[in-house]
Amino acid sequence: MPDNANAQIHTPAGDKPALRAAMLARRKALAPAAVLQAGRSANALLDTVPRWREAREVLVYLDFGGEVATRPVIEALLERGVRVLAPRCRPGEAGVLDVACLSCLSELSPGAYGILEPDPARCPALECVRPDAALIPAVAFDLRGGRLGFGQGYYDRLLASPGFEHTFLAGLAHAFQVVAALPLDPWDRPVHAVVTEKEILWPIP
Numbered sequence: 001m002p003d004n005a006n007a008q009i010h011t012p013a014g015d016k017p018a019l020r021a022a023m024l025a026r027r028k029a030l031a032p033a034a035v036l037q038a039g040r041s042a043n044a045l046l047d048t049v050p051r052w053r054e055a056r057e058v059l060v061y062l063d064f065g066g067e068v069a070t071r072p073v074i075e076a077l078l079e080r081g082v083r084v085l086a087p088r089c090r091p092g093e094a095g096v097l098d099v100a101c102l103s104c105l106s107e108l109s110p111g112a113y114g115i116l117e118p119d120p121a122r123c124p125a126l127e128c129v130r131p132d133a134a135l136i137p138a139v140a141f142d143l144r145g146g147r148l149g150f151g152q153g154y155y156d157r158l159l160a161s162p163g164f165e166h167t168f169l170a171g172l173a174h175a176f177q178v179v180a181a182l183p184l185d186p187w188d189r190p191v192h193a194v195v196t197e198k199e200i201l202w203p204i205p
Contacts, residue, residue, distance in 0.1 A: 016148060016183065023139045023148075023177055027066035030174070038174055038197035039069025043076055045200050049193065051168040055132035057083040059099065059167070062108065062116040067137060068172050068197065074105065085129055087158065088117040095153045098125035130163040133170060136191050141171045142182040145190030145203030159189045168192050175199075 046052050058077055063070045077084050087097040089112035100123035102108070111117030136155060138147035149155055158164070171191035175198045184190075194201040 016151070019179075019182075020139050020148060020151070024065065026176060027174065030066045035063070035066055036069045036072070039063070039072040041197040042068055042172055042195050043072040045195050046073065046170060047076070049170070049200065051192075052133050052170060055082065055168065057085065057129070057131045057133075059085040059087070059129070059131040059134035060102075061087060061135055061137050063137075064113070064115045068174055070135065070172070071105070073135060073172075074102075078104065085126070085131055086118050086123075087154075088120065088123075088125070089113075089154075090125075095157060097154050097158045099129050099158075100125055128163055131167050133168040134159075134164070136169050136171045138171055138173060138177070140177045140179055140182060141173055141191065141194045141201075142179050143201065143204050144181065144184075145169075145171065145192065145194065146182045146184045146188060147171060147191065148182050156187055156189070160187070170195055172196075 052058075060070055060074050060077070074084060084102045085099050086102045086108075087099055090096040090098050100118035100120075102118050102123060107119050107122050108116040109119040136147065136159075138149055140148040147155075159167075159169070169189070169191040171194040173194060173196055175196040178194060178196065178201060190203055192203070194203070
């Protein structure tokens with residue numbers, strides 16, 4: 001198991017609600033400067049992964065609540081001329097995400113839960129997307145690439161939709177968010193790599 005200070009998280013990984021609460025509390029306690037630096041460090045590591053570096057269409061997400069900052073990643077992708085996609089909660093349909101194209105950070109506006117999303121007035125939802133790579137959030141990841149989300153199934157549904165069959169999935173998290181094992185359901189799709197501010201973890205089969 002990597003040296004990622006998980007000894008400070010004493011909640012058993014099988015207790016999803018307690019683990020989720022512990023991880024979120026620790027994440028929210030992080031200083032903004034630490035969150036931003038984690039994003040810069042993670043972006044530098046992502047840039048060493050060939051499938052990420054060669055991707056021409058990438059799905060990202062907008063961080064909140066102490067998540068590793070995604071702005072450095074988004075800025076780097078836009079600078080490279082990559083087609084950047086971002087999710088938006090679909091009004092009136094709980095657990096469903098639409099995907100829109102994002103050409104600059106000024107096209108973002110606060111959406112559901114106060115999280116930045118592509119402004120629907122400027123970024124219409126796309127009917128079909130086939131991203132080469134995707135940045136995936138989680139409350140926690142494990143060493144098999146499994147993820148613990150918020151329990152509402154947003155990304156389970158998105159990753160099961162057409163167009164994501166061959167997408168390279170990169171989980172993004174602080175090092176302390178990686179645990180040895182999480183309880184997984186049959187529909188859970190593991191990520192191909194977990195990127196932290198310290199290292200890239202390639203899942204154990």
